Amino acid sequence: MPREQLFVGLEIGTTKICVVVAEGLPDGSIHILGVGETPSRGVRKGEIIDFNSATECVREAIIDAEEKSNVEIRSVWVAISGGHLQSFNNRGTWVLPNDHEAINEEDLRMVELNAKEVTLPAANAFLHTIIQSYHVDGNRNVIDPLGMVASRLEADFHIVHGVKNRIQNTLRSLESLHLDVEDIVMSSLASAQVVLTQQQKDQGALVIDLGGGTTDFLLYLDGAVRHSGVLALGGDHLTNDISIGLRLPIVRSELLKIEEGSLLLSDSLPGEKISLKNDAGFSGCEIERHALNTIMNARMQELLELLRRDVERACHLDLLGAGIMLTGGCSKLRGIKKLTEDIFQLPVFLPAATHVSGPTSAFENPEFSTAIGLTKYANAVYCQIPQENLLSKIVGVFGGFFGKK
Amino acid sequence: MSHFSSSSNSQLSTPSYRIIGVGNAGVNFLDRLLLSTPSFPGLIALNNDAESLGASVVPHQLALPASVAAAQPLTLEKMGVLLPGLFEEIKKASFLILLGGLGGDFGSTFLPALAAFCKAAKKVTLACVSLPFAFEGKKTQSMATTSLLALERECDGVLLLDNNRLCVTRSSTVALAETFRASDEAFVALLPALLTIMLNRGPVRITKSHFLKALKNTPQKNCFGYGQAQGANRLHEALERTLKSPLLQRGRVLAKASTVFLLLRGPKDISFAEVQTAMQEIERLVGEEGDIQLSLQPEEVEGAPLKIFLFATFQKESISAPEGPLESRSSHSSSFMSEAAVSSPVNSSSSLAPTNLGAPLPAVRALPTASSEKKKDASQEINDFFGEINEEQLAELAPTAKKKLSSSSQRKSIQGSLDLKPLQRGRFDKSEPTIVEGEDLDTPTYLRLGLKLHGVDRS
Numbered sequence: 001m002p003r004e005q006l007f008v009g010l011e012i013g014t015t016k017i018c019v020v021v022a023e024g025l026p027d028g029s030i031h032i033l034g035v036g037e038t039p040s041r042g043v044r045k046g047e048i049i050d051f052n053s054a055t056e057c058v059r060e061a062i063i064d065a066e067e068k069s070n071v072e073i074r075s076v077w078v079a080i081s082g083g084h085l086q087s088f089n090n091r092g093t094w095v096l097p098n099d100h101e102a103i104n105e106e107d108l109r110m111v112e113l114n115a116k117e118v119t120l121p122a123a124n125a126f127l128h129t130i131i132q133s134y135h136v137d138g139n140r141n142v143i144d145p146l147g148m149v150a151s152r153l154e155a156d157f158h159i160v161h162g163v164k165n166r167i168q169n170t171l172r173s174l175e176s177l178h179l180d181v182e183d184i185v186m187s188s189l190a191s192a193q194v195v196l197t198q199q200q201k202d203q204g205a206l207v208i209d210l211g212g213g214t215t216d217f218l219l220y221l222d223g224a225v226r227h228s229g230v231l232a233l234g235g236d237h238l239t240n241d242i243s244i245g246l247r248l249p250i251v252r253s254e255l256l257k258i259e260e261g262s263l264l265l266s267d268s269l270p271g272e273k274i275s276l277k278n279d280a281g282f283s284g285c286e287i288e289r290h291a292l293n294t295i296m297n298a299r300m301q302e303l304l305e306l307l308r309r310d311v312e313r314a315c316h317l318d319l320l321g322a323g324i325m326l327t328g329g330c331s332k333l334r335g336i337k338k339l340t341e342d343i344f345q346l347p348v349f350l351p352a353a354t355h356v357s358g359p360t361s362a363f364e365n366p367e368f369s370t371a372i373g374l375t376k377y378a379n380a381v382y383c384q385i386p387q388e389n390l391l392s393k394i395v396g397v398f399g400g401f402f403g404k405k
Numbered sequence: 406m407s408h409f410s411s412s413s414n415s416q417l418s419t420p421s422y423r424i425i426g427v428g429n430a431g432v433n434f435l436d437r438l439l440l441s442t443p444s445f446p447g448l449i450a451l452n453n454d455a456e457s458l459g460a461s462v463v464p465h466q467l468a469l470p471a472s473v474a475a476a477q478p479l480t481l482e483k484m485g486v487l488l489p490g491l492f493e494e495i496k497k498a499s500f501l502i503l504l505g506g507l508g509g510d511f512g513s514t515f516l517p518a519l520a521a522f523c524k525a526a527k528k529v530t531l532a533c534v535s536l537p538f539a540f541e542g543k544k545t546q547s548m549a550t551t552s553l554l555a556l557e558r559e560c561d562g563v564l565l566l567d568n569n570r571l572c573v574t575r576s577s578t579v580a581l582a583e584t585f586r587a588s589d590e591a592f593v594a595l596l597p598a599l600l601t602i603m604l605n606r607g608p609v610r611i612t613k614s615h616f617l618k619a620l621k622n623t624p625q626k627n628c629f630g631y632g633q634a635q636g637a638n639r640l641h642e643a644l645e646r647t648l649k650s651p652l653l654q655r656g657r658v659l660a661k662a663s664t665v666f667l668l669l670r671g672p673k674d675i676s677f678a679e680v681q682t683a684m685q686e687i688e689r690l691v692g693e694e695g696d697i698q699l700s701l702q703p704e705e706v707e708g709a710p711l712k713i714f715l716f717a718t719f720q721k722e723s724i725s726a727p728e729g730p731l732e733s734r735s736s737h738s739s740s741f742m743s744e745a746a747v748s749s750p751v752n753s754s755s756s757l758a759p760t761n762l763g764a765p766l767p768a769v770r771a772l773p774t775a776s777s778e779k780k781k782d783a784s785q786e787i788n789d790f791f792g793e794i795n796e797e798q799l800a801e802l803a804p805t806a807k808k809k810l811s812s813s814s815q816r817k818s819i820q821g822s823l824d825l826k827p828l829q830r831g832r833f834d835k836s837e838p839t840i841v842e843g844e845d846l847d848t849p850t851y852l853r854l855g856l857k858l859h860g861v862d863r864s
Contacts, residue, residue, distance in 0.1 A: 044836050083839060232839040233846055240831040241849035245858050250832060291858040298850040306841060312641045316682065 005382055006033075008065070009374025010058070010076040011187065012170060014043050014213025014236055015329060017057045019065035020371040021073065022358070024379030032358025032375075035368060036065025045232040046081035046187075046214040048169045055173045062177065075180035077374040078170060080127065081187040081214045083232030084163040089132065090115045094153045103136070103145045107153055115157040125164040128186060132156040132224035141222075158225045160186055182378065188216035188228055190373035193380070194363070195325045195351045196220065203321035206311060208340075209370065210330030212236050217307060219314060227314035233303050235330040238296055245295045246287050252276060261292050263300045263335035268293050300336070304343045323347035327369040420447035422603065423498040424596065425491075426463065427451050427516050430506025430535060435463045437589040438596060449494060451519075453511050467491050469515075484522055495522070500529035500603055503560070504592065507549035508537035517552055520559035529617070531603070532556050533595060535566040535588055562620030564599070564627060566591055567652075587651075594631040598668050598714035607702035611666055615698065619664040619718045627719070628652035633671075633712040640679045643713045644686055653715065659690040662717035670702040671711035683713065 005024040011017065019036040038060040042050030062073055092115025094107055112129055120126070134142040135154040145153060167184065174181055191209045192201075201220040209216040212235045219227040235257070242253040242261070260274050268289040278284040311317065323346050326336060331350055340348045356363040356372060363372055424447055426435035432450045439445055439462050450463035458466045467488055484491075495501060501523050505512040516532065523530040534556065537545045557563050568588050602611050620627070630653040632646025648656040659665060667687055669680060680701060687697055830838075833847035840846070844853065851858065 044833075045839070049836070231841070236832070237847070240833060240847075241851065244829050244831045244849050245851060288858075294856055294858060295849065295851050298854055298856060302846070302850045309641075309645065313645075316678070318678075318682075 005379065006071060007182075007375040007378040007382075008071075008073050008076045009079070009190070009371040009378070010061075010174075011079040011190075011371040011374070012043060012048070012054065012058060012173075013040055013081075013211060013370075014046055014234065015211070016040050016367070017043075017054075017061040018368055018371040019061045019073070019076070020368060020375055021065050021069035021071050022356075022372070022375035022379075024375070024382060026383075027355075028376075028379060028383060029355035029357065030372070030375050030379055032356060032363060032372065033071060034065055034067075034069025035359070035371070036061045036063070036068055038064060040212075044213060045083060045234075045236075046211070046230070047084070047166055048173060051169065051173060055176055058173060059177055062179070073179065075182050076174065077182045077378045078174065078184050079187040079190050079370045079374055080162070080167060080170060080184050081211070081216055081230055082162065082166060083214065083230055084124075084166055085127065085160060085186060085230045086124075086162065087158060087160045087228045088118075089156060089158055089226070090118060091154055091156050092116070096151055096153060102147050102149050103153055105146070108146070108155075111153050111155045112157065115155060116159065118159075120161050123163050123165065124161045125167065126159065126161050127167070127184065128158070128160040128189065130158040130160070130189075130225045132158055132226065133222075156224075158228065160228060183381070185374055185377055186216070186218075186228065187211070187214075187370045188218035188230070189225070190371075190377050191216065191327050191369045192218045192220065193373040193376040194354060194356060194369050195327050195373075196322075197354055198223070200322035200325075204315075204319045205322035206320055206324045206344075206346075208307065208324060208326050208328075208331075210234065210326060210328040210333075210336070211370075212329055215303060215307065215328075215330075217311070219311060219320075221315060221319060227311065229310060231303065231306060231310075233306075234328075235333075237303075238299050238330070238333075241295045241299050242292065246291065248276070248285075248287075249282055252279070252282060256287075256292065257296065257333070260289070261296045261334065263293070263296050263333055263339045265290070265293055265297050267335060296333070297335075297339070300330075300333075300339060301343065304340055308343055317344060317346060320346055323349060325349050325351050327351070327366040329367045331366045421499040422502065422600065423447050423449055423494050424502045424504060425449045425451055425519065427503060427505040427519060428509055428512030429454060429457050430509065430512055431504040432457055432461050432463065434504045434589055434592045436461055438593050439463060441593050442597075447498075449491070451488075451491065451515075453515075465494075484518065492522075492526075495526050495528060498528060500531070502596070502599065502603075503530065503532045504534070504596075505532075506535045506537070507552045507556075508541055508545035510548075513548045513552035517555035517559055520556055524559050529603075529613075530560045531562045531564065531599065531617075531620075532560045533564045533566070533592065533599070535568055535592070538568045561617050564595065564620070564629075566595075591629075591631075591650075591652075594714065595629060598629075598631065598670075598716070601668060601670060601702050602666065602700060607670075607700060609699055609701035611668075611698045611700040616666065619666070627717060628658060629714065629716040631712070631714045633710040635708070635710045639671075639711040640682055643711050644683060647713045647715050648690075650715075653717075656690040658719075659687070659695070659715075659717055660692045661719055662691055662695045663720045664696045664698060664718045665691050666698045666700065666714075666716040668700045668702070668714040668716070669711065670714070671704060672709045673703045675701070675703050675711060679711070687715070 007022055007024055007030070009020045009022070011019075016037050017040050021033045021035075022030040023033060024030050038057050040054070041057050042048060042053030043057075048054045065071075066073055092111040092113070094111040094114055096103065096107060100107070111134075112131075116126060116129060133140070133156050134145045135156075136142045136145050136148050136150045137152050142148070170184075171181055188207060188209050192207045195207055196205055202223045204221045205219075207218045207220075213232070214234050215231045217229055217231075218225060238257055238261075239250060239254045242248065242257055243250050246253070246256075248256065256274070256276070262268070270290070272289040273286045274289050274292065276282075276285050276287065308317075324340060324344055326340060326348060327350075330336065337348050337350060350366065352364045356376070424435070426432045426448065429452065432452050435448050435450055439448070448463050448465060450458060450461050450466045451469070452458050452466075453469040455468055458468055467490055469487060503516055503519060503523075505516045507513050507516070512534075516534065520530055520532060534553065536549050536553070539546075553563070553565070566588065601607065602616050603613055605613060630647045630650025632643045632648075632650070634640075634642035634646065636642070647653070653659065665687060667683065669675060669683060680699070684697065684699060691697055829849070829852070830845070830847045831849075833839075836847070838845045838847055
């Protein structure tokens, strides 16, 4: 059976580094061939703080993915996150020359350039310029203006930017492993590709990726990205709070959070205790379940309320017809659905990846949604490239993938 | 910052009200108001300080002789002689708003006297007064308390701006001038909103009688916030700014409010959905017993910002201690309460005789009486005013003090303690802090919120 396009998604997360190898199918879906992962070191709040340790972890994850998928990886699509990422919406305007018959690719490029003519902080660089809608001679919400006769073209864009040096640290790490970078994608944009269907994007939906070091979110309205952001808060903060509050080592706190913790205060009985057994370097103890849940509830409630306020600044919550999709490692915590529903007063879902096949353990696990989303994003990009360009691109970039299989 | 649009001004060229700024503070508030809205009508500056009046931009000024000051009993007759112009203005107005700061010699004395004068003229009178800052000294505080009690008797409603509560959420390093400016700005926001309610404007109105009743039932227990915004998400932004106003403690105090007046002013295109959302948001914050009254005033000006004004009144003893360094605040309040109770009891015989123009006006600073019963009443009244800290709060703040308070006199000062240990950040100690809205979110949330945890029982 001939192999379809192969894509590799790499997420350098705070808790783990994850590599997904998948093949893109012509219908836009993907088939996962293998997932490599390794616990992360040298990454804090989604950003590299120890270059060598992080690079070593990436190497281990790549090797793991190569072994599981039997593919030699040469280039990757990389997810990027961190509190330095910011976004805004802007409109570009382009007055077409008199001799123009119809809108062409060059005009679309010019209107995008015009939208990007804003002053960013000196240290920042553009990451994404995502089209929201075109306006042709005042005719609003035109989906595809190519070929239309017009004198004035306007376009609304969602623009994402971040600190250049921090993004480059990730690239340098991959460069040192002799990996080519196909593109850099904001984490939440990648996650949204697998947890949202087109219908949900049209209805209006909020994707919240609750990660270890960051919480990434992306808001879709009328099929377009309207708002996005990153809070440098995540599961690590819950673990840290437990560690300080209950005076436990970080490792025990992490286990306690996953195995026993709940985000709902009602999930504990009065005086209910949890026994922690002796371990190397840790003498056992008993803690009150209510204390654990109080710590977790306070942190997650604060995080979600911050998020709610941020999203409310961008749109009325009532416009989110499809509700909220939670993904990321922390979406597995007990009580997260109920707590989110209480705070946002909207339906909340914990969706599995859509239009994905392969090992169910991979695509049903919300921890992998960003890396899987990267491959789906890559497939979508490739599906848009004209066939003649596609062939040359595939041969140029992905030629190496076919060698090993 | 303009809180009153030009269209509103044109409607108010011959206003049916008068706003009288009394003393240096009152004149200062009017100046601030005129700086933000240059043609604000119906303002009168009244002072015994010629220098202050000379520097003021208020066009209508009334000067009293410098000799008219504290401890000088003024009869209504004498006041009529001294200020014939004022008497005329009061006669013309349908209602009056008196502005001033309590604690100073002139304002503290003259405001209650003027209120009695207005009452005698059978005019609806509201007083908007500020209480002094804690650093202005015990004597000033005591004088303010006494004056406030007198004002309460004479006015139909007293709106109080406690400068201490206003500034408690501000950093201690903020410049003094900035602190005073915040106080003035609060007044500038308060007055147009107050006028909208009192003038019964807009398609949805709060009735004057309802408003005055709420003020009268809950004397001295009120707080307010304001905010404005433009753009696609103007409602949420304005609402957020409103709730961030220091007196509202991010909306937390609304849970105990007995009545909340929500005033939406702004563009003509203010939508039904926005009004509905605003009500829903406030309903979420207000307790089940709380009553919400809405007033809506769309303006004619295109593109005017959406302005939200929130005013809450409370049943006695329901407002909590202000946010911030709680321990030090509570100790300050309670020590002040005891001082006030001891040093300035109110002479119950000093009530004014409003309908008798020939009757002498008593000096506001009353003399202590021999009657212990009256002393008790006065101290209770003062205690009510400053809001007793309930036992639950006290248990959190100072467990030992709680015991003492519940067992005996309830008037003992509580010694506060200042925690000098920095809050722990654990594994984030050496990483870049996550600062959101001025808070370091790497510090555990339960620590910042002061939640109590049961300790770990090491076996």
